[in-house]
Each structure stands twice: as structure tokens, then as C-alpha cells.
Amino acid sequence: MDSQLAAKPASSYAVQGKRERTKIQNRTLILDAARQVFAELGYGATTVRDIIRATPLASGTFYNYFKSKEEVYQAIRDDVALQIRPRLRDERIKARTVEEFISATFRTFFEFVADDHVNFRNIRHIADVTRVRMDTPEVIAGFEELREDIEKAIKDGVFPPVDADFLMAAIVGVAFEIAERMALRSEPRDAPAAAAFATALFLGGIKALPHSAGLPGARDWARGSA
Amino acid sequence: MDSQLAAKPASSYAVQGKRERTKIQNRTLILDAARQVFAELGYGATTVRDIIRATPLASGTFYNYFKSKEEVYQAIRDDVALQIRPRLRDERIKARTVEEFISATFRTFFEFVADDHVNFRNIRHIADVTRVRMDTPEVIAGFEELREDIEKAIKDGVFPPVDADFLMAAIVGVAFEIAERMALRSEPRDAPAAAAFATALFLGGIKALPHSAGLPGARDWARGSA
DNA sequence: TTCCGAAGTTGACGGCGTGTCATCGATGGG
DNA sequence: CCCATCGATGACACGCCGTCAACTTCGGAA
Numbered sequence: 001m002d003s004q005l006a007a008k009p010a011s012s013y014a015v016q017g018k019r020e021r022t023k024i025q026n027r028t029l030i031l032d033a034a035r036q037v038f039a040e041l042g043y044g045a046t047t048v049r050d051i052i053r054a055t056p057l058a059s060g061t062f063y064n065y066f067k068s069k070e071e072v073y074q075a076i077r078d079d080v081a082l083q084i085r086p087r088l089r090d091e092r093i094k095a096r097t098v099e100e101f102i103s104a105t106f107r108t109f110f111e112f113v114a115d116d117h118v119n120f121r122n123i124r125h126i127a128d129v130t131r132v133r134m135d136t137p138e139v140i141a142g143f144e145e146l147r148e149d150i151e152k153a154i155k156d157g158v159f160p161p162v163d164a165d166f167l168m169a170a171i172v173g174v175a176f177e178i179a180e181r182m183a184l185r186s187e188p189r190d191a192p193a194a195a196a197f198a199t200a201l202f203l204g205g206i207k208a209l210p211h212s213a214g215l216p217g218a219r220d221w222a223r224g225s226a
Numbered sequence: 227m228d229s230q231l232a233a234k235p236a237s238s239y240a241v242q243g244k245r246e247r248t249k250i251q252n253r254t255l256i257l258d259a260a261r262q263v264f265a266e267l268g269y270g271a272t273t274v275r276d277i278i279r280a281t282p283l284a285s286g287t288f289y290n291y292f293k294s295k296e297e298v299y300q301a302i303r304d305d306v307a308l309q310i311r312p313r314l315r316d317e318r319i320k321a322r323t324v325e326e327f328i329s330a331t332f333r334t335f336f337e338f339v340a341d342d343h344v345n346f347r348n349i350r351h352i353a354d355v356t357r358v359r360m361d362t363p364e365v366i367a368g369f370e371e372l373r374e375d376i377e378k379a380i381k382d383g384v385f386p387p388v389d390a391d392f393l394m395a396a397i398v399g400v401a402f403e404i405a406e407r408m409a410l411r412s413e414p415r416d417a418p419a420a421a422a423f424a425t426a427l428f429l430g431g432i433k434a435l436p437h438s439a440g441l442p443g444a445r446d447w448a449r450g451s452a
Numbered sequence: 453t454t455c456c457g458a459a460g461t462t463g464a465c466g467g468c469g470t471g472t473c474a475t476c477g478a479t480g481g482g
Numbered sequence: 483c484c485c486a487t488c489g490a491t492g493a494c495a496c497g498c499c500g501t502c503a504a505c506t507t508c509g510g511a512a
Contacts (some may be wrong), residue, residue, distance in 0.1 A: 018479065023489085047468090048470075049469060049470085060471085133359045166404055170400045170404060172399075173396075174396045177396065177398055178396060178399070180395065200434045201428070205426070206430070208426045208431075210423065248508095273497090286462055286500085286501080287460080294500095
């Protein structure tokens with residue numbers, strides 16, 4: 001999307017023209033302001049105007065970078081997803097046992113969340129009472145990576161033949177919901193405790209899961225395509 | 227659309243004054259229109275004006291019943307929560323074993339979701355790509371009921387002494403996430419399969435959970451009160 | 453039956469956020 | 483040094499928001 005790979009010929013690698021630099025700077029300006037304002041007002045109450053007002057830019061400029069506040073939010077979430085997905089995948093690929101697979105997944109996730117003081121915590125702490133969770137396509141892609149890795153682990157005999165789709169959903173649900181509870185508890189965040197809990201739950205649980213030999217009906221995840 | 231029912235005195239017992247009847251009717255009119263419009267446009271894109279336009283009422287009337295579209299949404303969600311909470315609680319109170327507790331919880335929940343063609347499915351099927359989940363106070367109260375019941379079960383020796391808060395979060399996370407996957411799969415909804423999966427996971431998992439004798443740090447759920 | 457105060461509905465209005473676009477200043481290749 | 487192009491700017495037209503004075507309807511009292 002953005003990127004420094006403008007690949008001029010043999011140029012030194014970071015000194016783009018002023019045009020490109022301002023572009024990156026403005027985008028960053030908007031994203032930082034958005035994080036700030038989302039945290040202050042909550043996602044729902046925030047307007048595009050609130051965001052640009054927290055910026056030296058003019059209102060029209062916003063629309064050169066994003067179509068709406070939703071898109072800004074997605075960009076922020078996608079940032080996080082793109083940071084954490086490779087780490088998770090690396091850990092899972094290394095796993096040779098169920099224990100390693102599950103434990104690495106949860107440890108990585110909860111450590112990341114506990115360390116992340118910018119995105120996760122602030123944005124989810126919405127004003128008033130209602131909670132909101134929004135999964136962007138990039139995040140959903142992370143879920144599907146997890147499912148694929150589970151399917152591969154089953155094929156390799158690391159996992160018993162369970163319903164990979166449901167297992168993925170269960171892991172995701174537990175990860176997010178416990179992360180929320182962990183964040184609610186007083187500082188400092190005890191990521192290892194959260195990881196230990198979730199890991200134990202699944203290690204014990206997976207053994208007990210129904211072995212779906214043929215995965216009846218589990219193959220047809222209705223693709224989003226309407 | 228009314229008229230000859232003017233007969234007041236000798237009528238059956240539920241015929242309140244016209245004032246009260248219209249009030250109920252208007253509220254219902256708005257809620258039904260909202261369900262409709264949310265399903266059509268998605269929650270985010272819907273405006274209060276869209277809702278009243280799907281109604282014979284004037285825009286000002288809306289605000290005699292709700293403060294905002296958020297409040298309408300909450301009312302819809304709360305309806306669902308208030309329907310399902312007593313059922314869940316009844317089932318859990320009857321439980322004499324871990325197995326009964328977990329199994330009843332998931333069966334009740336997934337059956338409810340599978341049967342509910344009005345609220346759950348339509349509203350959650352937001353346009354485009356992003357998914358949204360919003361928990362109203364009434365829903366959150368349901369979560370806390372579950373936690374209380376777990377705590378009671380621990381005290382009664384039905385459950386091992388685990389972290390009730392995390393266990394509640396895990397159950398909630400799995401329930402919602404698997405419900406979503408179940409809804410994505412092709413008709414008909416296989417609630418028993420979903421319930422079987424989730425139940426097995428937790429039955430196996432709870433045995434393996436760390437026995438938090440003193441629940442270090444688990445006592446201080448930061449209350450929402452700011 | 454008639455009357456009147458209270459309850460509730462109506463839609464126009466001022467204020468604000470939205471997304472667009474003509475204008476203009478800055479940039480950088482020739 | 484010049485000027486074509488890129489992108490920032492902010493005014494504008496439009497629509498939604500929440501309010502409120504005027505009006506309609508209801509129902510109790512005489």
C-alpha cells in the first residue's frame with residue numbers, strides 16, 4: 001500500500017522526495033490522531049471531524065487517505081493483525097505436539113495484548129457501557145490461518161481429527177474474551193496466568209473432543225461471497 | 227384503524243385505555259422497523275431517520291420512545307437476553323454435576339440461537355466485511371450470572387476450585403464464536419453438534435485447569451464504575 | 453353529552469457532520 | 483528557471499440530529 005519500496009534506480013534507500021515523505025507523514029498523523037480520539041471519545045462517538053481537528057490538516061485532506069472512520073479503524077486493527085500474525089504462525093509451525101501448538105499460540109497472543117498499550121486497550125475501552133468488537137478482513141484472515149494450521153496439524157497426526165473450524169472458533173473466542181478479562185484486572189497484566197489457564201483448558205479439552213472422522217457438514221464453511 | 231372497540235366497561239380484561247395501547251403499539255412499530263432496517267442496511271449504516279421512515283410515525287415521535295439508535299439496538303438485544311437468561315439459570319441451578327452444568331448451558335444457548343431467525347442472525351449479518359458484536363448491560367448481567375453460578379458450584383464442590391472469572395469468559399467466548407460458525411454453515415443449523423463440541427471441550431478442559439486455591443488476583447474484577 | 457387539561461404526535465428548524473470540488477500553492481523533472 | 487502535475491485546502495450542498503411550539507386526541511368530571 002504505502003511503502004518505501006519506490007525503487008528508484010540506485011538511490012540511497014530512505015531519502016524519498018518530499019512528496020512521498022509528506023504523504024507518509026500525513027497518514028501517520030491521521031492514524032495517531034485517530035487512536036487518540038477513539039480512546040477519548042470511544043469509537044461510536046468519534047466523527048471524522050474530530051479526527052482531523054486533532055491534526056493540523058484540512059478536512060478535505062482526510063479523504064485523500066481514508067474513505068471513512070471505519071477505514072481508519074480497519075487500518076489500525078490491520079496494523080495489529082499484521083504484526084501478530086507472523087509471530088503466531090512462526091510459533092505454530094515450530095510446534096511438534098499439541099501442547100506446543102496451543103501453549104505457543106496463547107502465550108504469544110496474551111503477551112502481545114498485555115504489552116500493547118496503544119491499540120488494543122484504548123480502543124476497546126469504549127465510553128459508557130456497551131462493548132464493541134470489530135473484526136477486519138485482515139483479522140479474519142488471521143483466524144483462517146489458524147484454521148489451516150490446525151487442519152495441517154491434524155493431517156500430520158499432531159492433532160486428533162477434530163472439527164478444525166469449531167476448534168479455531170473456540171480458540172479465538174477464548175483468546176479474545178480472556179484478554180478482555182485480563183485487561184480489566186488490575187495492573188500489571190498477568191499474561192502468563194491467562195495463557196496458562198487457556199492452554200490447560202484446551203489441552204484437557206482437545207482429548208475429550210468428538211473425533212469427527214468424516215467431519216460431517218463441517219466442510220462447507222459458507223464463504224462470505226453473497 | 228380502530229373504532230368500534232370503543233366499548234370500554236364490559237370488555238375483556240386487557241383493554242387498557244387507548245393511550246396505553248398506542249404507546250405499546252408505537253414502541254413495537256419502531257422495534258420491528260428497526261429489526262428490519264438493521265438487517266437490510268447493517269447496524270452502522272442505519273440512521274434514526276431510516277427507522278422512522280419504515281414507520282407511519284413522525285420523526286419527533288421516535289424520541290418519545292428511544293434516545294438514539296443505540297438504545298433501540300440495546301432494547302432488541304435486551305429482549306433476547308431477558309428471554310434466554312432465565313432459561314439458562316434454571317438449567318444451571320438444576321445441575322448436580324459439572325457435566326450437567328456445562329452441557330445444559332451450551333445446549334440451551336445453541337438451541338436458542340439456532341431457532342432465533344429474527345434477532346441474532348439478521349442483526350449480526352452486517353453488510354460488507356466487518357463484523358460487529360455489541361454487549362448491552364443486560365447481556366453483561368447474564369455473563370455475571372454465569373460467573374456467580376460457577377462460584378456457587380465451586381463452593382458446593384460441584385466444580386473444582388478454578389478461576390471463575392476466566393472460566394466464565396472462556397464459556398462466553400466459545401459460545402458466541404461457535405454460534406457464529408454454526409450460523410455460517412449451511413442450513414439446517416446443527417445446534418446439538420455445536421453443543422456437543424463445546425461441552426466436550428470444557429468437560430475435558432476443566433479437569434486440567436490449574437486449581438487456583440487462593441485465586442491470586444482473580445478477586446478484583448475492576449468494576450465498571452469509573 | 454359536553455368540556456377541558458393532560459398526554460402525545462407532528463414536522464419545521466438550527467446546528468453539525470459528510471463527502472465533494474474548484475482553487476491554489478508546492479514540488480521536482482526538464 | 484519554468485511549468486505540469488500532485489495534493490492540500492476549505493467552502494458548499496446535502497442529509498441527519500435532537501428539539502420544541504403548535505396541534506390533535508384522549509378520558510375523567512360535571
